Amino acid sequence: MNIGIIGGGAVGLLFAAYYGEQHNVVVYCKRKEQAQKITTEGIKLKYEDNYLVVPVSGKGTMEDLKLQELIIIAVKQHQLESLLPLLRTLPRHIPLLFIQNGMGHVSILQSMLQKSIFVGTIEHGAVRMGDRAVSHNGIGKTNIAVFKGGSTVINTFPLLENPLFPVVFNHDYLEMLEAKLIANAVINPLTTLFRVKNGELITNPSYYEIFKQLYHEILKCFPKWDNHYIDDIIKICVNTSKNTSSMLKDMTEGRKTEIEAILGYIVDKGKKESVDIPVARFVYRAIIGMEIERGIRAK
Template sequence: MEQRKWKGAGKMKIGVIGAGAIGLLYGGWLGKLHEVTLFPNTKAQAVELNEKGITVKDGASSFRTFVKADDTFSSLSSQDLVIVAVKQYDLPAVTTVLKNEDGGVPVLFLQNGMGHLVLLEELPQKTILVGTVEHGASRLDGTTVKHNGHGKTNIAVYRGKWDESVHLHTDAFPFTVQPDYELMLLRKCFANAVINPLTAVLKAKNGELVKNPHYARVFRAVFEELAALFPKLSREKMWEEVTGICKNTCENESSMLKDVKKGARTEIDAILGYMLETAARQNSQVPLASALYEMVKGMEDKG
């Protein structure tokens, strides 16, 4: 089937698979401009979303967006764009669905880490995009999300073609097209690998990694250990980036810390696991990263 084409400024039909914090955030914001359908994993949440829409709490203000919700995936093939907003460990179930869908509908994957790239090879979609999310969000209930911090969505073409004139966003919720998907994902994965496991183990907010001198020394040591694995990344620029994230989100808790607190499964395998696999391929020793990985996995087992 031919790939869909739209006018750049036209209203689109956008499907969002996953109705956690990121799915609700994107559904709420994109629903201001487009016709959005959410695909949650339970019928109960679908009923609630159809009745109440999505409420986005943004600082002292909030807004509500009415959306459609479909827990059966029956309307997936009628979308102009599908955004996959589930955690990486939930992707196998989603890709099973996508394998049976219209290959002409572009799909955008918004996962942390880089382990999901191998799954994308098996999909029939002609255009596949990958993205990184700079927003902070917390799901408060099945229809409400708190927008903890504003950023942007970086997207890049993994396969096929993407018309950069396609208007997805508002100024308050921007999308930026990047030229190199691998470098884009690696930068985000690296930052997450340095910040998230430490905050999870220390039970610390992001800003404490640079404010507390004892934490800061460990933070720098983990950074240097992982930076040695990726000579294509500029150490100076990446150090500015990871410390900048900590300062700009100083009062935020990382998603990994939130998962540990809830006793939920974390994305440690997708994030730090990728770094350990890279180290193993290079026969490099990364004792600090390895210790952090085992500690987070131990907290998962305890939960």
């Protein structure tokens, strides 16, 4: 199957490596040097002490995107908008998979004319180690759900038979995205504010109080979710205790974080629905303030 992946970040390269083993993969990158390097050297995948090189193509132009049979959009939510005009020109029969964090892109996807649209969430830990190398630090799942096209289109989605990269289907895309959003909204901003690894949020008793405080406040915006979901988020912190969250990594490395897509979405939701969430607003502003302080965001 011809699969196009837009985005040469950690997630894009991880997908390229695992799908590239069984499919014909092209990675579409912003920088032509990266594209060229991927074409000539392939993706280098590191897992524990193993290295694997997977030959895939890189493209610095989006011209032949319309030849793909599935397109995976692996850019951050705040980079999605600039991509939309291009995606709207694609033949309607090409299925798209969006794997952004947050929920902000849901309203965007509703206006797209594509026949089948999937959304996904990713639980892997992955760090880009250069233009063509990615280190797979934590095995998670890739959760996929049908956003548009009816329940049967899920059968058209290419499965992988690799235990290191399991793909799991979900029936309810909204529940799937909300689960990921709530977990991200608690773990990412707090680890960034305190500049700690994920595990510290539950081993430090005072940070853990804060963790619960923020969780219960956020839940006021998601009344369908019950208090027990916190146990799943605690498990994520246990399983990724030594990981640096993606938001803390973005902040430390001077990149714009996904705070708008994650906590910004919830703060907006609170405002629209008149739910008072002062701590969520505080944490949201703290991360924005840190971005301003570091010159990542304009005043």
